[in-house]
Amino acid sequence: MTTDLQLMGRDARRASFALLGLGRAQKDALLQTIIDQLQVHEATILEANAEDVKEAEAQGLSGAMLDRLLLTPERLAGIREDIHTVIGLPDPVGEDLDSKLLANGMRLSRRRIPLGVLGVIYEARPNVTIDVAVLALKTGNAAILRGGKETLRSNLALVAVIHRALKIHDLPKAAIGLIADPDRALVAQLLKLDSHVDMIIPRGGAGLHQLCKEQATIPVITGGIGICHLFVDQSADLSRALEVIENAKVQRPTVCNALDTLLVHQAVAAALLPKVKARLAPQGVTLKGCQASQKLVELEAAEEGDFDREWLSLTLGIKVVADVDDAIDHIRDHSSEHSESILTQDMANARYFAASINSAAVYINASTRFTDGSQFGLGAEVAVSTQKLHARGPMGLEALTTYKWLVEGDYHIRG
């Protein structure tokens, strides 16, 4: 099977024009049909997924990867529930961001429109297939999907369901395209399909993001990597700080908003660090500290590069800092601009930290674990961006839109 990406891109672009004509009611009806069709074809989807899982097991994939790959009736019910949530969200398309009457009598508005065609590259998670398709369609976008090869049968079954729903609503199936050919060269081609694709969303690890940044001629939303910091200032309430540190590190250590490095003001390090160890060590946390911290509590020595690592595990870097400026300097040097927090009772330091740190999410007296679309009330999360253009942090439906300037005149000419 050969895949002609130019053709696929052209068809996706045309399909995006068909989606332009849909109002919210029609788009939500389409999503409801996807829910219905997912239910109707559940057995087929689970069979396809079982084959993917079987082959992955035979190839010796790790337990964590197998778990991500697996679909169950419960997980499919969860996916349908998530689509219900998206149906309930307002449609951002069509809103005027602003509108004014110019001095010459022309009306000038910035109107929110779909981006057009999304390119989404992800790994062995079949749930992403439905997730991305639903968010794209809700915002009137077409999408070209490229999932991990381990999950190809599942993805084909899921996309077949979406195609049935599109057909029922008399919409072109090219609105959601799947690159089924496992040839890796197609990823590179997709990244350069700038005449047909408007935005690339990589959903995967650092390597995938780097590849997209380097090869794409299309704007890429990079993110997902969080080297997150929490600074305990001299004035912090230490017993409450301990709760926040525990939450940020332990509640879900494998995600990007989990704490990586704890920065402690030198004046409270002797009081705090033994408590941190007493609280976290029994939960399996390994502490890796700077020289100063090693004098205050027994822990492993932090090695070269440890402060530049996203742990994604029960390891916590510890550094004693002189003051808020020292903490800010460390964060500027080592952060991935995802999420950073200060714990303090000092109004001036809180203000200063908030003004000096420009990561996607900056916290005063809270756990970094809140950086998340649902926690921020976005209803759905497309991705978490740590770059600065277009969208930052958790991206909701709005991040799948852009705007055009709409100008209404009466045969106006420029003088």
Next chain:
Amino acid sequence: MTTDLQLMGRDARRASFALLGLGRAQKDALLQTIIDQLQVHEATILEANAEDVKEAEAQGLSGAMLDRLLLTPERLAGIREDIHTVIGLPDPVGEDLDSKLLANGMRLSRRRIPLGVLGVIYEARPNVTIDVAVLALKTGNAAILRGGKETLRSNLALVAVIHRALKIHDLPKAAIGLIADPDRALVAQLLKLDSHVDMIIPRGGAGLHQLCKEQATIPVITGGIGICHLFVDQSADLSRALEVIENAKVQRPTVCNALDTLLVHQAVAAALLPKVKARLAPQGVTLKGCQASQKLVELEAAEEGDFDREWLSLTLGIKVVADVDDAIDHIRDHSSEHSESILTQDMANARYFAASINSAAVYINASTRFTDGSQFGLGAEVAVSTQKLHARGPMGLEALTTYKWLVEGDYHIRG
């Protein structure tokens, strides 16, 4: 002379942190000092520019390029006047885009912040040096500039003035850096300096934009290329339409928002096209038309590819279309998504055109020539974007900012 871009990038990043602390009053005072210093050092600037012009003449540069390169006392006065205008503009930095109290009592705001460090690549226009530096500083951004080699002496003199102003205000001169080494490899290096540069703005022709899109690992604002269309619908007021066509084509044919292709509804083509020729031909306009148009008026035959060209001159493509759908199809196939217009008295067609065309600027009954920062009331124009992420069409000061999520809690933890 060798240029260490890593070092330059690092210094620019550090300088951007120093700019973060400035409020509007301080930034406007800095811009006023730039005005003053431009006046104080006018002779030096004009001398340096005269040398650039002399060398460019010796190398046989065209009259248009020499004109762009030339600085005069009047042009410098105009540049100072433009800085006054920027001083008068509101500072977008620090504004909260929105702010809400979450159910758990945390306050969540999206706060507007500078992008950080801009990379600007441009051609032999010394005025861009001041223009970009001033817009960057007004929004608290550092910038690394790379101007055309023909204008190096002028740029060095202008950047020296900016450095003096920065020094007077005790700010690091790395806030505005100039890559003075003419080695073209440095452009490629700048485009991959993603650890230190947040956005690339190319200000030049299609070739420069393509280079940036292909080579950059940093988000690029592409644009500036306008293949602009005007569709005269069956119901349009033809005598007023003629005024708009003339304005869009003739008023300033060398710019990106000038008209490239006139689409005429078949029902009015016989009435309109002879009038278009009678009006435009005496002004030096060459008409290049489709087969149908050739039967209605004497004009050159449009050749293969003519409808995909940005003319930037007194040439106008002409195409007779069946109806509004045919016009929309032509625009979707040939436009660069810059500016398109419909002239019509038909409410339904106006609505349909406006909903179907998603170019950066879409006009109903107006000339395409209005797509411009000052016409749209932005006060200053950074660039005109024809891509879809971050900013579209004329980009004002806001386009040099991004936002961060600011979260204030009371030792909140995630449940």
